[in-house]
Amino acid sequence: xxxxxxxxxxxxxxxxxxxxxxxxxxAGVFAVVTTEILPIGLLTPIGAxxxxxxxMAGLTMVMPGYVAAAAAPTITVATAGVDxxxxxxxxxxxxxxxxxxxxxAPAYWAVLLSRVLVGIVIGGFWSIGAGPxxxxxxxxxxxxxxxxxxxxxxxxxxxxxxxxTLIGDLAGWRAGFLMPGALSAGVLVALVLLLPPLPAExxxxxxxxxxxxxxxxxxxxxxxxxxxxxxxxxxxxxxxPFLEEVTEVPPARITLFLLAYGxxxxxxxxxxxxxxxxxxxxxxxxxxxxxxVAVLALPFLGCAEPGALLLLVVWGIGxxxxxxxxxxCFARAAPESPEAASVLFTASFQATLSSGALAGGVVLDHAxxxxxxxxxGATAAAMALLCRVTxxxxxxxxxxxx
Numbered sequence: 001x002x003x004x005x006x007x008x009x010x011x012x013x014x015x016x017x018x019x020x021x022x023x024x025x026x027a028g029v030f031a032v033v034t035t036e037i038l039p040i041g042l043l044t045p046i047g048a049x050x051x052x053x054x055x056m057a058g059l060t061m062v063m064p065g066y067v068a069a070a071a072a073p074t075i076t077v078a079t080a081g082v083d084x085x086x087x088x089x090x091x092x093x094x095x096x097x098x099x100x101x102x103x104x105a106p107a108y109w110a111v112l113l114s115r116v117l118v119g120i121v122i123g124g125f126w127s128i129g130a131g132p133x134x135x136x137x138x139x140x141x142x143x144x145x146x147x148x149x150x151x152x153x154x155x156x157x158x159x160x161x162x163x164x165t166l167i168g169d170l171a172g173w174r175a176g177f178l179m180p181g182a183l184s185a186g187v188l189v190a191l192v193l194l195l196p197p198l199p200a201e202x203x204x205x206x207x208x209x210x211x212x213x214x215x216x217x218x219x220x221x222x223x224x225x226x227x228x229x230x231x232x233x234x235x236x237x238x239x240x241p242f243l244e245e246v247t248e249v250p251p252a253r254i255t256l257f258l259l260a261y262g263x264x265x266x267x268x269x270x271x272x273x274x275x276x277x278x279x280x281x282x283x284x285x286x287x288x289x290x291x292x293v294a295v296l297a298l299p300f301l302g303c304a305e306p307g308a309l310l311l312l313v314v315w316g317i318g319x320x321x322x323x324x325x326x327x328x329c330f331a332r333a334a335p336e337s338p339e340a341a342s343v344l345f346t347a348s349f350q351a352t353l354s355s356g357a358l359a360g361g362v363v364l365d366h367a368x369x370x371x372x373x374x375x376x377g378a379t380a381a382a383m384a385l386l387c388r389v390t391x392x393x394x395x396x397x398x399x400x401x402x
Contacts, residue, residue, distance in 0.1 A: 018136030034160025041165030065354025067119025099181030158262025235376030268320025285387025290318030
């Protein structure tokens, strides 16, 4: 009788049974993404309920990102020796609690408190959640497993946010938060039942993170990520007020506009997959250019519903490619430290997400929602131009410095 060989270090046995676990992690990412960006669809009713401006209500988008940016390196380094299964389960429990607090919030400060907890979850879950996917399946399927996990990012836009917005329209914004809360609880059960032990391996250390930050390639990707995420969230956080005030879309139809944007985002993610693997910086620049065109044109062509819908589709395709391309650029800059690269991606992405939402809110309160779109589009155009200027090495197949 043949004796089964032990699994390779870091790989979970038996690998052929790992897809249910991969899907559980994917559902966790979906719950995190949905919770993070759900306030975009509920911004107006949240502000009206607590008598705060749309710009002030935008803090519900600002808080999680800044907290996540600090939590990503802190939690990853502090828990370097902790089993990743336990960490993922703990984060999902915290996410369910955060949504419950938001749904029952007696005052606006309680909503912001819930968003702080969401930020902790984002920073921790994102930094360690993508890596284990490749350890749950055979080596030949590792890339596909990671892609499946990342597909939950646009799916949060295409399904999670429109569904939460629809529930909020029908039963009040508090009910909108109950949906991702119930989903988080269900994912927690799935993680407990399906995930095998995941001992930490090649965890990020402070020395590794500092070394990556000294690399020219890493700093360049940080700048590109900063510009495009600032542009996107500075504008997209306030897309609902734009559709209400400029396009004059009835509230009941705004969900359909967000659904079209999210569907385009899914398409953009898969379209960018192959291109990002070959020439990540060129693909990154193309995504930035699509966002720039759509957002700059929105104040002029988005006054009517057909124009606004078309531009949201273009915008969705562009932004759907952004996380894939940014992550690919960071991975190229740090091929020997995948978890450290993931930490930098998460921290930079989330900090800039919040900065964009905050900057957009300030402009909205002091100018107009049209100005928000113009500034966001101009920033995306600057990112696309910088990608073109700095991406010449890809054409010859050379690696970027760093």
